[in-house]
Amino acid sequence: MASRTRRRGPAKGAPDGSRRRRVPMRLLLPSLVLVALMAMLMLRGYVHSEILADYRIRPAAANDKVPQEILKGGPVIDTRDGSASTLRVPDNSVVLTFDDGPDPEWTPKVLDALKRNEAHAVFFITGTMASRYPDLVQRMVDEGHEIGLHTFNHPDLSYQSKKRIDWELSQNQLALAGAVGIRSSLFRPPYSSKSVNMDNNSWPVTEYIGSRGYITIVNDTDSEDWRKPGVDQIIRNSTPKSGQGAIVLMHDSGGDRQQTVQALDKLIPQLKGKGYEFQNLTEALDAPSAHTEVTGLELWKGKAWVFLVDASDNITAILVVGLAAIGSLVIGRFGLMLLLSAVHARRTRRRDFVWGPNAPVTEPASVLVPAYNEAKCIESTVRSLMRSEYPIEIIVIDDGSSDGTARIVEGLGLPNVRVIRQLNAGKPAALNRGLANARYDLIVMMDGDTVFEPSTVRELVQPFADPRVGAVAGNAKVGNKDTLIGAWQHIEYVMGFNLDRRMYDVLQCMPTIPGAVGAFRRSALERVGGMSDDTLAEDTDITMAIHRDGWRVVYAEKARAWTEAPESVQQLWSQRYRWSYGTMQAIWKHRRALVDRGPSGRFGRVGLPLVSLFMVLAPLLAPLIDVFLIYGLVFGPTEKTILAWFGVLAIQAACAAYAFVLDRERLTPLISLPLQQILYRQLMYVVLLQSWITALTGGRLRWQKLRRKGGVSAPPTVPTQRRQVMDERPVR
């Protein structure tokens, strides 16, 4: 994102009393949004068996503890009253059972086949699938089939605690209640087979489930359709011994069930021909239905559950689209930046490069220094200007400072320096006053906390050799980059000035001339009516206005200015909040450019959308990267997630390194890049989110004065003075 620097204006806006209420809100709302997103993702991971899933299957064990009547008995096991009894379906009756569904693709086909052949069956559904496809469960019930439970997410229950078994059952019932408003008393344990295969591990589970009031249903014949053995084999596997009744195990979920559906269409007519009936379980046993209606709170809990699962699926789908969008936006932006900044650097660094027909520019310039309580910095600022290699006059406009800023400057007794005092009226007013008092036609604007190099002004005005150029952006650099937060801003500034600004220069839609170092043609300023206090970002506002007036705005990379970046999170927060909110205001103010004709329309249709996309919309989607990072770390695939994250980091590191090389900066601060991705980026988008909230709720913004330390007193290119800068910092 483009960086710029700007000094604070006077306090205005909401009275101080509102501070107490606002501070939590700005944290609360964004974090609520994030927590809600995260919760939805968790829910999705949960019903997609990405959490709590347990794929262990217990190998067969001894069965000496299983009662003989069970091992030799029928597939309907009733242990509800503590005893163990079994039932078989009567002869000439087949109960088809389908496990693991409902499945969005195959369950409807199975249901169609059953309908075609006028057969009823039992569906043992899992809670996860039922939560996701409640309509299919409804259809099963509507078409006369019976529902049984098959746990929530299909673990081998012999590995699970009683608590977990209870939970599996109740969650499964919840999903069923939400889908159709019923409970079921039928249960089939996952990985079960026939009664004879009951062993010492599975029997206690069966007993326990009986004690919870469920009838356990295993099977007589296993179609083994999950092996996809071919239609004929499935039919052979399913067919009971002649004349006997049977419970047949099939699956309507968990893979390609084409063979199962085909087998049904053959098996049912074939057996019906032999006199078999296809009923659901309680019909076959001539027992009361296993379904009971759920009412009241339970019903609503179920419905809420199903609704939430549905919502989480939808939201996740939207988030994935958002992630794809932000991903391609980020990568695309980096690609574009690398390309265009390379173009720009090549163009402006050619040996025979000249800005325009009037080169070199030598006419003197007026330097405007608006200052509001800059007592700590103003002397270094003015003294740095005195070293300028270019003919200038210096106008310090004191905007009603209370710390004697003006007196300090006057006390210096320097030639060529004028001090103008005004009552506190804000930075735009101060700049306009300075403009009115300026003698020359080239106007350089800087902040009271910024230090110029001797060549800065000369480099800054050179582009005016081209009469079409109305304004020039300089290269603002962070002077205090020793701390972590300073290093992060340094990276941000170097990238913002060497990639973003070059790109915008080539695309001719530079959104902002930084307040710390910029130059204007007086005629351009006067044509657009000077600075305005309509927005909090008067520099963005004026830049857009100058664009719309048909001027070109360019970037002069060699015009370096050293500025003091905020050193606390609080200060950084308020600075960035103003920038992002001011940018939004400026975009809104100039929205008409979209439909204008001529240069204004060109800026409106190319520049504004680009700026909105990169500076306002893209950061809004950026949290998705972190949301999915956490999701991926927690629910897997963990390694791929980490790799992807490092991939993105590598791209950013490469871009940053390129920017540093372009600016001939040392690469060492880049070691703070990984941490920047974990701590700093999030801060930035929370600030942006807060601006959005402010914009949407129409809140007003208060100014806060950056507490100056006076740490930047000279460009670091001057070695001896650099030392001095370092020494001023109190040792930890």
Place this chain on the structure above:
Amino acid sequence: MNPPSYDPSLYGPSMTTGAATGAAAGASAAAVPTAGPVLDATATAPAPTPPTDPAKPEQATRPAPARDRYFDLLRALALFRVVLYHLTGWAWLPLVFPSMGVMFALAGNLMARSLKRPPVQVIRSRIRRLLPPLWLLGVVGVTGMVIQGWGPDADGHPGWWWIHLAYWIVPLSDPPYAEGLPGIHGFIGENWAVDLAGPLWYIRAYLWYVLLSPFLLKALRAMPLVTLLAPLALSAAFNFGYLTLPGERVPSALTDFSTFGACWILGMAHQEGILRRIPRYVVPSVAPIFAAVGLWYALNNDFGEGNDLDSMPMAQALWSFGTVMLLLHLSPSWSEWPRRLRRWDRVITLLNSRAVTIYLWHNTCILIAATMWDQLWGIDVMWMHFSWLLESPWPVLAFTWVLIGSCIVWFGWAEDLAAKRRPQVWPDGARKRRTHAR
């Protein structure tokens, strides 16, 4: 072990006459008039001693730089964490606070500070302050072992047994101990000598660090980065099997050296101001990477109870290095306690002034406390209705600290003796405060 030693007289800025002497400062401080009978006011300063060291008469007249309470807090936390961890065995505790790394870093820091004096003198005073508490443990421990039947025939080489016994006097290698002792029913569990000797690796490692410190410091000044990273490289070489050494004593010494050497050198680097010379963003950017690599390695190698950082020296080395670097980076240099911590002053002071004693005896205390607590299982009412209480580590922890308190009373004087100051029973600084209040 010097971090432990602590001078109660040094916490206030009002310290004046001769207070900086520190018995250990020895010859160089001889010119300073000592404060007469009030030995405790002069004493204790760690051999390396207060910043004023080497004390010169004219320095004694202006307020001495105060003791860094932040380091005291770290040391106290480290000790508390060590005891808690040895009691519970929770694998995540060393991740929360890297006690051993902190202890070695603080010791390295003080060592570098003392090394402004002649190395031989510093090493001698350091060893003299370290060993008497160990000897006391040896007298009690070895006597107990011998009473329970440990003798020259224990491992079949009587000659070696006698020679190895010398490691109890100068622990250049691990002091020997008896295995499989029966214990005393209801008082101390069986095989207690293993627990008693368990913490001694620290003393041995510390001794070696002290002996090597003059060289380490020279190397650090000449090649800071290489010296800092060398122990980590050594650790990695051991871990990946590039380096295998025969025997048991040498590899175990070298492993410990490589595991915490980086922390020790880090402490020296902090004292030397090397960490302050680099831009401030470097440490917070780099340290998490080391820690993360260590953590990643641990998590990918079945990290869990019984297989924690202690069993993975390289992961331990990386995690400790990273976290200790961050802790040193934060280092706020408190000359006075922040308001919130003020109420802990006496506890922390006590832990600091008896750190060696606490460290040497805590494992035995844990074993005794646990054995005695387990006696409660014999009471029907207890195990039938309060088994949760019997299984809980917290009462045992409280009991352990009571026992440690009694060890401070019974054995703590050895530290004072080693520092050539008047023995104190309960050096929590309270007495000194009264002196000041006068």
